[in-house]
């Protein structure tokens with residue numbers, strides 16, 4: 001994965017989730033825009049200031065931490081599904 005700086009945000013204020021950590025962030029005006037790309041050069045998406053400012057090792061650690069959170073959330077969701085789903089309908 002490669003992170004590239006791609007100019008300034010400009011006059012349009014954007015509010016979006018970070019493509020890497022998932023945290024919502026806004027960009028406006030002279031804020032620098034950072035975009036992550038996969039190894040084939042395919043765009044992953046814009047990333048937040050916390051990710052772009054964390055350095056190569058710091059960003060790798062942020063990715064590992066988010067992967068851990070997603071695994072725990074996936075396990076919780078699978079557990080709910082395995083318990084079975086019931087709808088209680090008022091008579």
Ligand SMILES: [Zn+2]
Pocket residue numbers: 018019020021022023047048049050051052
């Ligand atoms: Zn981020």
